[in-house]
Amino acid sequence: MKKFIRFFSQRLVLLSVMVVLVFVWGIYSAAQMKTEYLPQINNPTVMVTWKSPAEVDNVKIEQFNNNLIQSLKEVEGMKSIQSTIYKQGLFSSLTFSQNVDIEQAERNIQNAIQRVNLPADSSRPEIQRISSDAFPFMEISASSANIEKQLSEINGVKRVDVTGNGQKGLVVQLDNQKLLDHGLRFEDVKNALQNDRSLWPEGTITTKNLQMLLKVEGTANQKTELENTMVKTDNNKPVFLKDIATIEEGTINVETKVRTNGKPSVILDLYKTSSADVTKVSEDVMKMLEKMNQSDPDVTFTILSNQGQSVSHAINGLWKEGALGCVFSILCVFFFFREWRATTAIAVTLPICFLVTISILQAMGITLNLLTVSGLIVSMGRVVDDSIVVLDNVYRKLEKNGSYSLDLLASAVKEMIPAVVSSTLVTVAVYLPLALTKNMVGQALYGLGWAVTISLFCSLVVSLLILPPYVARTWTGRFHAKAPKIEMWAIILLEKVWGHRGKWFSGLVVVLILAIISAIFIPVNVLPRTHAQDLTIQVEAKEGATLEQVDADVRALESLLQRHKEIAGYSSTVGSIFAPAFDDVFDQGGGWIQQPNIANVYITPTKGVKIDQLTYLLRQDIKNLSASSNYTITNQQIAGDDSRINLVLTGENPNELTKTAALLRGKLQMIKGLQIYGDADQSDQERFTIELDEEKINALGVNKQSILAKLETFIDKREDIQMADSTSSFEVELRKPSAVSLSYSQGTDSEQELVTQLGHVTFKDKDGKDVQLQEVGKLKVDSPILWSEKDGQPIAVVTGNILTSDIGGVTKEIIDTLGKIDLLKGIQIEFGGIPQQVQEMIWNIGFAGVVSIILVLFIISCIFKGIRGPVAVVSSLPFALIGSVLFLFLFRQSWNLGALVGMVMLVGIVTTNGIVLVDRLERLQAIGGPLKKFIIEGTASRVRPVLMTAATTILTLLPLAFSGKSDTLISQSLGLVVVGGMITSTVASLLVIPTVYYWMWNSGLRKKAHKQINVLSYGD
Secondary structure: OHHHHHHHHOOHHHHHHHHHHHHHHHHHHHHHOOEOOOOOOEEEEEEEEEEOOOOOOHHHHHHHHHHHHHHHOOOOOEEEEEEEEOOOEEEEEEEEOOOOOHHHHHHHHHHHHHOOOOOOOOOOOEEEEEEHHHOOOEEEEEOOHHHHHHHHOOOOEEEEEEEOOOEEEEEEEEOHHHHHHOOOOHHHHHHHHHHOOOOOOEEEEEOOOOEEEEEOOOOOOHHHHHHOOEEEEEOOEEEEHHHHEEEEEEEEOOOEEEEEOOEEOEEEEEEEOOOOOHHHHHHHHHHHHHHHHHHOOOOOEEEEEEHHHHHHHHHHHHHHHHHHHHHHHHHHHHHHHOOHHHHHHHHHHHHHHHHHHHHHHHHOOOOEOHHHHHHHHHHHHHHHHHHHHHHHHHHHHHHHHOOOOHHHHHHHHHHHHHHHHHHHHHHHHHHHHHHHOOOHHHHHHHHHHHHHHHHHHHHHHHHHHHHHHHHHHHHOOOOOOOOOOHHHHHHHHHHHHHOOHHHHHHHHHHHHHHHHHHHHOOOEOOOOOOOOOOEEEEEEOOOOOOHHHHHHHHHHHHHHHHOOOOEEEEEEEEEOOOOEEOOOOOOOOOOEEOOOOEEEEEEEEOOOOOHHHHHHHHHHHHOOOOOOOEEEEEEHHHHOOOOEEEEEEEOOOHHHHHHHHHHHHHHHOOOOOEEEOOOHHHOOOOEEEEEEOHHHHHHHOOOHHHHHHHHHOOOOEEEEEEEEOOOOEEEEEEEEOOOOOOOOOOOOOHHHHHHHHHHOOEEEOOOOOEEEHHHHEEEEEEOOOOEEEEOOEEEEEEEEEEOOOOHHHHHHHHHHHHHOOOOOOOOEEEEEEHHHHHHHHHHHHHHHHHHHHHHHHHHHHHHOOOOHHHHHHHOOHHHHHHHHHHHHHHOOOOEOHHHHHHHHHHHHHHHHHHHHHHHHHHHHHHHOOOHHHHHHHHHHHOHHHHHHHHHHHHHHHHHHHOOOOHHHHHHHHHHHHHHHHHHHHHHHHHHHHHHHHHHHHHHHHHHHHHHHHHHHHHHO
8 A cells, every 4th residue: 555655646647647537538428418307217007099980880899999908918928907998999008017128018019909900990009108208398388280390300309299289171060950851860961971072084195196194173162162062852952061051161170179378279298209318309499489489470389398498407406506515515624624635635536436427327328317416416425435534544643643654644544444445335235226126216216326336436446546645745744733623522522421321322212213203294205295386277077078068167267267366377278189198107007098078277376476375266266166067276296296096996797896986986085185086076977878669669650760860969969071172182070069958047957857858859650640759768877887997807996186295194094994995795996096106115115225234234244243343333323214304394395205215325324434433443442441441532533534424415415405496306305314314313323333332342241251250159
């Protein structure tokens, strides 16, 4: 070591050049590093959706659905499959093992789909998997969808999904009475339009000396041509479409309606490619939007969300907070040493470790995201620890000697090698299991774990190979001891409290027990609370409600919102495009289908408005709206990003499952803070079936076709038809509204009024007398069962949304409620959604924590002989919980991904301080002397490095922990746990570790003395 230090201290220029190369390499790598919000996480769930064509009969659709489900069940590597057949189509969720190659699984699903024969003219089933790139990086509300093509051509944009966008076409509105007068039905008009294909001559004229292309075109416009389409001939008189319908230009194929601030608009969701940098591609989109707005001022747009901007702000904020923390830690070092050369040595350690780590992460393909940056900031508080411990030991020996000595310098560095190597290995043993866990939590923490691991190894190299030559060069002939006499003060303080060690130790244990009890009452969630100010109002209409009916309720809500000055803007989405939706990448249920009876209104409050106050005002106003719909107000601050629950009921009898699901909905709706979809007022839509008695009809001589034609007037019908004229094709939407007219008077049952009208529909018999429908038919009422299955067994699903941050508390109430319900034999309930995610998160991180503790014990057992050293090292570890729980309570945070990772981190950080302290005690014990004396002196000699390492870690994380920014919440909860835990564990370690060490050695000495007394007595 002495020769090494002398060699490089004489070649400081070489050392400086090496450091400069590291800086250049690091800065270049940082510029090349891709940024994103969260790391790449692949959920082992793949969703398959198929939208059934309206023109295919139900029997064929059911047959195809069954064939598709059967084919999907044969996909290799699949753990389970859950399928639901809706009125609009099929939705299947396939779950695979975590270690399955999900891309290969997706290809296997595609092969399975290709083996199934699709109905004619139907679209292919869509396959979608949940990953970090499955979420739009930008959401735009625009006045027109014409910008879609230009946005999709931007480099890095994978696709653009448009919601609320219909097509320009012709709307044909049929008149029910005119249809009856001409003896026509909806299908007759549809067939007439589909069969109307005017053949305009087109071809080649060939003569002896001439060849010419010839095409004949008409001049009539599409509307006129459609109006003059002949539907039938009635008494040798043609019936044209204009005789039975009105034809107008309009928007057709509308599945969803979107409005922004009450004006019609479209929502454009932009998705990026997996290789694209989210900040770069979002900047390119913003430039394109600005360019389009300049060329066409009529095109207006509003940015509803911009993940690229959020990532940029979040990461920049983290860098600023991290840099501020590093400045605090450097000032801390100067405070303890009062010497600029020592401070400079520690300050250089930070950028070297940071840039080397960045370079290696970039080479590994790890991106710069919130968790990776959080890991870098945490490591910046830890990387100086090794250098501080080595430098402090060198300083202490030179201070005692009174002057600089290369021999003493080499001896001091060599003495600390076991301590710094073991403390680095211990911390790496804590972080590495987080990076190597093969599940979604492991994927999320992969970059964080490697960031800390790499930076710690770099810190070890710097402290042992770069720091000593620098110190030798700068302190030769210039060393002056200026540091405060902390060791002397520490001896005085420790001697004073030593006599009361039993009392304060018991007091710490009592506080620890209270902290453990308090920890149980802290809310649990996957993602932390945010400070997001946006509100969402979900409108749930009665099942089976039409798009127009739901839209009417939403318009009434929008009128209410317009009166509030506290609201800056709002956007409404009504309807369903039959596409899977999911909350976050951790979604265990594989998403769900947004039903047509549900609409969402997104509200942006005016800046400075208190979200709780606005929520209260809106809840009061909503009481005056239609009672036929449910209105639920939520905000991201309440329950994180994902707060859905799923209860899957399995059994043999679908009818019993449906009844049990209805019972559960009623019971669960009583739980405070829980919204259940399809609750008491939103029961399943009843289905009415009219069964005609054909014997009576024949006996009375009633024309059966006239019955069918009249009954058809009660039914809404719509059909999209593609037509062609001489020049182009165009879309036509054929509509036939219902002829039903209800009074809707107060106290009147509209459903009963409709049934009465149906029963009184009259027809003529063979004698010309009136015959009512109720005389020749029976009315049956039933509730259609939504057919669902999981792994071949019928299921019923109850879904809901937790409206409070206390996910664990609501989950417990749900479990208690389920326990009080007597389920029919054979029915079982499987808990899914956010409670399942919480359970899996706790299990995964808990398992990583247990593995870390085992590795830590193994490492410190290799360092210290016997059991006393290892037990003393970990004795202060539990007391870290006191500060962590206290800070979570004070800042109203939850046990979440960031907080639990912070607890695992504390294992390594706290153990490091324990190793430094116990290593000194073990060395003094080997020399010999009075037990109490060398424990107090040994502890006092390590007070400065322990306080310095703890203070630098705390000060580095302090800005992060107290950040109030919504973009850094995962990092904030992590910082709070580490800062709080470090404060209490540091104080405890300087008191608990020497006390435990004393008790264990004193007990051993007493046993040894007692044994010697027995031997002497036996000898006498």
